[in-house]
């Protein structure tokens with residue numbers, strides 16, 4: 442009996458203690474909930490779990506091959522008109538003969554010797570090359586393609602060969618360049634073009650017109666020789682070319698003043714500019 446009593450007492454003590462212990466977390470939870478203004482009975486709202494739809498597989502864009510366009514015509518590059526410049530003579534003369542025209546049996550040296558500067562002893566073949574390069578520069582600025590019959594001095598090119606060369610270039614104009622000798626009192630710039638009889642009517646007129654334009658342009662700036670325009674029927678370059686053709690005599694190397702001027706780079710540059718003033722802008 443005694444044991445039973447003790448057991449009951451123990452139970453009576455332990456059970457309330459156990460209950461209080463077990464209730465404590467619930468109590469503290471309730472107090473915390475009250476502090477947060479939440480009703481004790483309210484269950485904390487659970488965030489609804491949203492099931493995100495699986496991302497759609499991205500479509501990989503299919504690169505469609507462009508239907509091949511019909512090859513469009515690229516605008517044609519404008520073909521520049523060609524001017525052939527012939528720096529006359531060469532380092533070594535060639536006195537073997539060739540015909541000067543298909544119309545006659547007249548013959549002349551394939552390439553005569555250059556004139557020499559009476560004061561400076563400069564050679565005509567060098568003066569004409571210097572001038573050709575300056576004139577090329579000026580004419581390129583006007584829209585022409587410029588081709589020289591020679592770019593070196595040690596060549597052997599007859600006048601007829603130079604004409605054939607110009608024809609192959611389909612040149613719009615051929616300009617022969619000289620600085621020949623004469624009497625020591627002769628001086629100044631002049632031009633030459635074919636006679637009426639030597640070439641076709643059309644070539645006669647177009648050559649004459651071009652020669653006159655250049656003569657006028659130079660005469661505005663410097664001294665010209667005589668009336669400045671001479672006609673020739675005995676030049677292979679004139680007779681064997683198929684386009685307008687003229688010859689410019691830059692001055693007389695046998696005249697001291699001309700010789701000095703033609704030895705001056707500045708004058709060569711200016712003269713090339715004046716000559717180009719007489720040539721229209723390329724169309």
Ligand SMILES: [Zn+2]
Pocket residue numbers: 529530555556565618619620621
């Ligand atoms: Zn000459």
